[in-house]
Amino acid sequence: MDKPLYVGIDLGTTNSAAAVFDGEQVSVIRNAQGATVTPSVVRLDKQGRITVGTRARRFVEQDPANTAAEFKRLMGTEKAIEFPAAGITRKPEELSAEVLKALRQDIHDQLGVPIERAVISVPALFELPQSAATSEAARLAGFQRVELLQEPIASALAAGWRADDDGAGTWLVFDLGGGTFDASLLETRDGLLRVVGHDGDNFLGGRDFDWAITEHLASRLSVVPRRNNPDHQAALRALRLAAEDAKIELSRGEKAQVALAQPLSIDGQDVDVDLELTRGTVEQLCAPLVDRALDVCVRLLSAHGLAPGRVGKVVLVGGPTVMPMVRSRVAARLETQIAEGHDPMTLVAQGAALYAATAGLDGRAAQVAVPAGRQVWLQYPAVSADLTPHVVGKFVGDNPPAKIKLVRGDGAWSSPEATVGPDGTFLTSVTLLPRRACTFAIEARGAGGEVVNVTPPAITIVQGLTIGDPPLSRTLGVALANGHVQVYLERGAPLPARRTFTHHTVETVAKGSSESILRIPIVQGEMTQADLCRLVGTLDIGGDSIKDTVPTGSAVEVTIELDRGGRLAARALIPAIGQVFEHVAHLLVPDAAPEALDAALRDLRRQLMELRADAFRHGLGHVIEKLDRLEARMSEAERDIDAAHGGDADAAQRARRALLDIDGTMADADLAKKWPELDNEARRVAISASSTVGLHGTDAERSLLQEVLAAMDKARKEKDAAELERQMRLASRLSGAAFNRTPEAWELYFEDAASEISRCTDLPKANRLVTEGKAALDRGDTTELRRVVKALWALLPEDSEARRKAYDSGVR
Amino acid sequence: MHELKLEDNPFFVLGIAADASRIEIEREAQKLLGMLELGFVDAQTYPTPLGPRPRTAELVRAAVAALRDPYRRLVAELWARHAPPAKPAEPPPPASTAGTPGLRDKLGWGR
Numbered sequence: 001m002d003k004p005l006y007v008g009i010d011l012g013t014t015n016s017a018a019a020v021f022d023g024e025q026v027s028v029i030r031n032a033q034g035a036t037v038t039p040s041v042v043r044l045d046k047q048g049r050i051t052v053g054t055r056a057r058r059f060v061e062q063d064p065a066n067t068a069a070e071f072k073r074l075m076g077t078e079k080a081i082e083f084p085a086a087g088i089t090r091k092p093e094e095l096s097a098e099v100l101k102a103l104r105q106d107i108h109d110q111l112g113v114p115i116e117r118a119v120i121s122v123p124a125l126f127e128l129p130q131s132a133a134t135s136e137a138a139r140l141a142g143f144q145r146v147e148l149l150q151e152p153i154a155s156a157l158a159a160g161w162r163a164d165d166d167g168a169g170t171w172l173v174f175d176l177g178g179g180t181f182d183a184s185l186l187e188t189r190d191g192l193l194r195v196v197g198h199d200g201d202n203f204l205g206g207r208d209f210d211w212a213i214t215e216h217l218a219s220r221l222s223v224v225p226r227r228n229n230p231d232h233q234a235a236l237r238a239l240r241l242a243a244e245d246a247k248i249e250l251s252r253g254e255k256a257q258v259a260l261a262q263p264l265s266i267d268g269q270d271v272d273v274d275l276e277l278t279r280g281t282v283e284q285l286c287a288p289l290v291d292r293a294l295d296v297c298v299r300l301l302s303a304h305g306l307a308p309g310r311v312g313k314v315v316l317v318g319g320p321t322v323m324p325m326v327r328s329r330v331a332a333r334l335e336t337q338i339a340e341g342h343d344p345m346t347l348v349a350q351g352a353a354l355y356a357a358t359a360g361l362d363g364r365a366a367q368v369a370v371p372a373g374r375q376v377w378l379q380y381p382a383v384s385a386d387l388t389p390h391v392v393g394k395f396v397g398d399n400p401p402a403k404i405k406l407v408r409g410d411g412a413w414s415s416p417e418a419t420v421g422p423d424g425t426f427l428t429s430v431t432l433l434p435r436r437a438c439t440f441a442i443e444a445r446g447a448g449g450e451v452v453n454v455t456p457p458a459i460t461i462v463q464g465l466t467i468g469d470p471p472l473s474r475t476l477g478v479a480l481a482n483g484h485v486q487v488y489l490e491r492g493a494p495l496p497a498r499r500t501f502t503h504h505t506v507e508t509v510a511k512g513s514s515e516s517i518l519r520i521p522i523v524q525g526e527m528t529q530a531d532l533c534r535l536v537g538t539l540d541i542g543g544d545s546i547k548d549t550v551p552t553g554s555a556v557e558v559t560i561e562l563d564r565g566g567r568l569a570a571r572a573l574i575p576a577i578g579q580v581f582e583h584v585a586h587l588l589v590p591d592a593a594p595e596a597l598d599a600a601l602r603d604l605r606r607q608l609m610e611l612r613a614d615a616f617r618h619g620l621g622h623v624i625e626k627l628d629r630l631e632a633r634m635s636e637a638e639r640d641i642d643a644a645h646g647g648d649a650d651a652a653q654r655a656r657r658a659l660l661d662i663d664g665t666m667a668d669a670d671l672a673k674k675w676p677e678l679d680n681e682a683r684r685v686a687i688s689a690s691s692t693v694g695l696h697g698t699d700a701e702r703s704l705l706q707e708v709l710a711a712m713d714k715a716r717k718e719k720d721a722a723e724l725e726r727q728m729r730l731a732s733r734l735s736g737a738a739f740n741r742t743p744e745a746w747e748l749y750f751e752d753a754a755s756e757i758s759r760c761t762d763l764p765k766a767n768r769l770v771t772e773g774k775a776a777l778d779r780g781d782t783t784e785l786r787r788v789v790k791a792l793w794a795l796l797p798e799d800s801e802a803r804r805k806a807y808d809s810g811v812r
Numbered sequence: 813m814h815e816l817k818l819e820d821n822p823f824f825v826l827g828i829a830a831d832a833s834r835i836e837i838e839r840e841a842q843k844l845l846g847m848l849e850l851g852f853v854d855a856q857t858y859p860t861p862l863g864p865r866p867r868t869a870e871l872v873r874a875a876v877a878a879l880r881d882p883y884r885r886l887v888a889e890l891w892a893r894h895a896p897p898a899k900p901a902e903p904p905p906p907a908s909t910a911g912t913p914g915l916r917d918k919l920g921w922g923r
Contacts, residue, residue, distance in 0.1 A: 190834050194880050379846025386839050392846030425852055427843070466838075468880060469873055494877040498870050700894035704887065 004382075004460070005111065007118040007363035008154065008352025009103055011096060011134065013072045014178035014206065014319065016040050017349040018103040020111065021357050023437040023462050026158070028346045031106045037345050038102060042095045043067040046085035052102040061238050070207070071095045073179055073650045075137075076129035093133040097140035104141055107363075115363040116144040119356040121348050122566075124150045124182050124198055124473055128524055128536040131566025138565075147359055147564040149470050151175060151317075152184035153195060154351030159315040159342055160186070160193050160465045161354055170196070170306070171339070174330055175317040175348075176293060179205040179654075183297045185304055185311075191385030193467040199300040203636065203654050204292055206320040212285040213243040213277070217258060220275055223266040228642040235264040239273065250279045251322050283325040290326055294333045301334075309335035317344050358383045358466055359564075373453025374401060374444065380430075380459060385466045387432050391440075391459070395424035401444035401452040406430050406459075409439040420444075432463040469494030470564055478558060479521040479530035479809045481506045483802035488560045491526065498561040503811035504794045506803070507761070509543050509550040516543035518550065520558060521807035522570060522584070531805040532663070537584045538807070539570045548577045552761045553794040556811055592656035594644040600659050601637060607666055608634070620675060622719050630662055637662070678721055682712055685728045689735035697738040705734050746785045747777060753792040760795040769795075819860040822875035822885075823892040825867060827858055830892040834880075841876040845869055859898035 006021040015037040018029040028036045033054050043056040044066055051059070059067040066085045071092040074081075080089040100120075107115050122134055131148055138146040156173050175182040182200040186193060217239055218225050225232035225239070238260060246256040256277050263270035298308060314336055320326060321344045331338055343350075356363065360382040379392040391406065400420050406428060407414040418428040432438050439460045444452040471492045477485040478501070488499045503520075510516040518541040525533030539558070543549075557573040570584045608627060615623040637658040644652035686709055693705045708730045715724035739745050750773050760766035769788050776784035794812070803809060823830050826840050847855035848869050857864040878884045 192834055192838065192880070377850055379849050381842050384842075386835050386842075389839060390843040390846065392843060392850060392852070394850040394852075425850065427847070468877055471877070492877065492881075494873040496870075497874070698894070700891050703890055703894070707887075 004362040005113060005364050006353050006356035007115050008349050008356055009118050009120045010348040010352060011120055012040055012178060013070055014040060016099050016103060017346045018107055019346060019349040019353040021353040023460055026350045026353055029106050029110055040072060040099050041067060041069045042098045044083035044086045048086040050098055052098050061241050064237055068095055070650055073653055075133040079649050093137040094140060096137035100137055100141035114365045116365045117361045117363045118143055119147050119149050119352040119361060121151045121154045121352045122148045123180050124152050124200060127534060128566055128568055135565040135567060147361060148566050149352055149355050150473060151348050152182045152198060153467060154348045154355060155317040156184060156186045156193060157354050157467055158347045158351035159339060160188050169312040171312045173315045173317060176320045177205050177318045178207055181205060181293045183300050185300055191465055193465050197300055197304050199296050201296055203658050208289050209247060209286045209320055210240055210244050213247055213282060214240045216285055217243055217275055221271050223269050223271050225266050228646045230647050232266060233646060235266050238264060246277050247282060250282050254279050290329050297334060311336050313337050313339045315339045315342060317347050319345060357462060373455045375455050378459060380461060383462045383464055383466050388429050390429045393426050400424035402447040403445045405443045406440040407443055432461055434463055437462045474524045475526055476524050479523045479806040481798035481803045481806055481809045481812050483530055483806045484528055485523060485530050485533060496563045498559060500557055500559040503556045503558060505550055505552055505554045505556060506798050506810055506812050508552050509546060511543055511546055511549040513543035518810040519808050520572060520811055521809050535807050537568055539572055539584050541581045546577060547579055550574055550577060592652040594641060594652060597641045597644060597655050601641060604662055630665055633658060633662055675721060678724060679716060682716060682724055682728055685731050686712060689731040692735045693738045696741055701734050701738055743782050746782055746789055749789045750785055753789055756796060759797060761797050762795055766792060766795050818891060818895060819862050819865050821892050822878045822888045824858055824860045825871050825875040830889045837876060837879050841872050844872050861896045861898055
């Protein structure tokens with residue numbers, strides 16, 4: 001097969017799918033049963049034989065103990081899934097690997113080509129341990145290289161690829177999957193796709209629809225099974241599968257009969273199930289869930305200044321969106337049309353395949369070709385929105401050809417002859433045909449005009465919609481000993497990414513002592529306080545691994561690197577001892593014991609009551625509203641904790657994440673409670689920044705401050721405490737930058753630092769620095785004074801409570 | 813507003829004018845990434861008002877991502893338009909083979 005094969009895989013919670021793009025057409029891969037989706041279900045029988053997909057799904061009811069489903073939600077946790085018949089356990093990534101192996105085999109069977117590289121989609125808000133587990137699953141499935149892409153971006157790319165040229169504008173992807181809901185606001189212009197914004201609910205999906213129907217059916221039985229009773233789980237499982245089938249049937253018909261061949265055994269009694277279910281009942285049960293998803297969409301639009309009716313179209317993705325009620329409710333509430341002609345079940349896989357082309361990730365096994373001419377390394381976009389992209393090249397070896405030309409396959413266009421430099425490099429551009437794959441032959445000539453054969457002899461570039469590098473879904477940083485976070489890579493940063501910062505140690509690390517450890521915690525999240533972010537890895541430097549003692553205040557250069565497969569690498573260089581440390585302990589998503597969840601929920605409820613009492617006392621209506629929403633979410637979490645007591649590990653993880661999110665929102669509400677003080681502080685910051693920047697700032701700083709002051713004004717009007725705090729920080733930074741240019745700034749900083757000398761961790765050194773600072777002051781040497789002040793700051797200790805909350809960080 | 817560092821301004825990193833179109837930005841970035849990958853010397857630094865700075869693939873990717881966001885582009889444009897002209901690189905020292913061997917050292921150069 002000559003054409004490239006770009007492979008995309010949607011590794012879903014409930015179902016998975018694969019698609020390939022050959023540069024012109026996207027095709028969805030069919031499995032052995034001829035279906036385009038494969039259930040993400042794995043069964044291990046007593047001989048240890050593995051069954052995947054539709055055949056395994058049949059055993060979910062008959063042999064649930066040895067059949068695993070929805071393990072994607074446990075990715076990145078240490079939860080081992082037991083298969084008692086075979087007497088073995090498997091990790092969630094090992095089960096995902098079985099699904100990937102099956103899909104890889106289906107591609108091979110359909111196309112006759114072994115596949116080694118692919119793009120796999122992951123939920124937009126996957127945490128790093130979950131992404132890393134997905135990459136590990138791909139490795140176990142035999143893939144040599146994979147890149148991960150967020151699901152909403154994949155579906156947007158697939159939907160946008162097929163849009164007409166006049167499809168430019170703003171649109172929304174409504175992705176209701178098995179376990180999560182994602183809403184993405186997108187914009188296409190000049191053939192470039194841009195994700196304007198994203199919102200979602202990690203705890204809303206098709207399975208909530210199924211549970212709503214299951215609980216309704218259960219309530220109509222003569223003996224009602226309960227989710228918190230481990231003995232009722234088998235009955236609930238059977239009922240849930242029947243509910244899921246009935247829901248699908250009711251997408252087409254008005255009535256469905258829910259009848260089970262075998263009676264359910266509940267509390268020792270046989271309970272027959274033969275119930276009629278109407279579309280109206282299902283719609284009534286599911287409508288509040290659809291409305292919850294629509295609330296998220298309206299919130300997303302409003303955050304970008306858009307009202308319903310201002311979105312060009314909505315693309316529906318995910319199994320539950322097949323329900324007619326979902327389509328009509330979405331169209332009515334968002335006052336827009338639904339984009340037709342997309343398969344909601346395979347759109348994500350198709351988008352992942354298109355992205356594989358953008359990333360130049362040909363899925364075929366690498367072939368070792370014998371060069372048939374002068375070898376040239378080429379750099380060009382495999383997919384380009386630009387009609388005239390550049391081609392950059394370099395010939396291998398000495399005496400390269402003198403000229404090079406690219407000739408389009410249709411013979412209607414060829415590039416001007418480009419000169420090859422003495423080092424073998426050249427730069428040229430090609431002209432593409434809109435929305436087509438164009439092949440260009442490479443023609444080279446020597447100094448005497450003789451033809452030189454080149455390897456590769458041709459390249460192919462597809463013209464079409466493109467998207468930039470996949471963005472980082474959550475901000476990544478290092479927790480500092482003062483409880484704050486030093487952001488390394490911001491949310492939205494293009495991947496792969498790498499960044500270095502210099503920190504300083506807050507205490508001495510003694511050579512040879514195994515108890516003396518310098519800990520650098522790596523966290524992920526949007527909060528500025530470390531304890532509100534998730535710990536995703538630590539870089540520990542023990543006293544027993546260092547060549548020499550590292551004193552307090554020593555510089556540590558930390559580099560954090562993240563690739564497109566969710567793999568995190570961190571490196572710390574301690575220049576004082578000339579050593580580099582690289583071993584990062586990657587953490588798992590923590591276990592969620594039901595008892596611990598109970599305790600956390602109790603604690604959050606207590607905090608909520610206190611906050612509400614305070615909010616009433618101060619008459620803060622907007623805070624009360626926020627707290628009411630939190631209370632509703634706590635009730636949902638309580639239901640999941642109930643199910644966790646019944647042995648549902650998936651529900652336990654949902655509850656854990658819900659409680660973490662509630663905790664974060666509560667911190668916001670706490671901030672909002674302090675509104676009057678914050679408002680006053682904002683006025684003070686605005687006055688001070690205006691005066692400092694007005695006197696000492698540059699023109700650009702003055703223009704920028706105007707923008708920040710306008711944003712502060714907007715945040716004050718909207719009583720958005722978090723945004724106001726963010727803008728205040730920016731104003732203070734501008735003000736600080738202007739003030740630091742004045743000579744008196746460092747005099748004041750010095751006086752302030754010198755007054756705290758008694759608190760310094762190394763008093764003799766601090767005394768020495770103060771003496772040096774005084775001398776610098778007398779000389780009027782600002783550069784030296786600045787160095788002294790920074791050194792003094794490094795000697796001031798951190799609060800031990802803040803440090804504990806910052807995961808025992810040893811750096812500032 | 814992610815960055816306030818003048819020398820990291822996306823327009824300087826990509827070496828393009830503040831009024832460049834979206835396609836021009838993407839085209840230039842794609843060219844620079846290719847040149848960096850193949851080790852083109854010309855691509856390895858870029859001029860800024862504070863003097864030449866090393867250009868890396870990470871900086872180029874971050875610059876394109878910043879300019880795709882209308883608000884971040886506005887801020888970058890503002891800084892780029894108000895910035896003083898780019899400072900040229902230090903002129904290379906005269907070839908040491910020229911003139912009397914050791915004379916430069918005697919005159920106190922090259923320290």
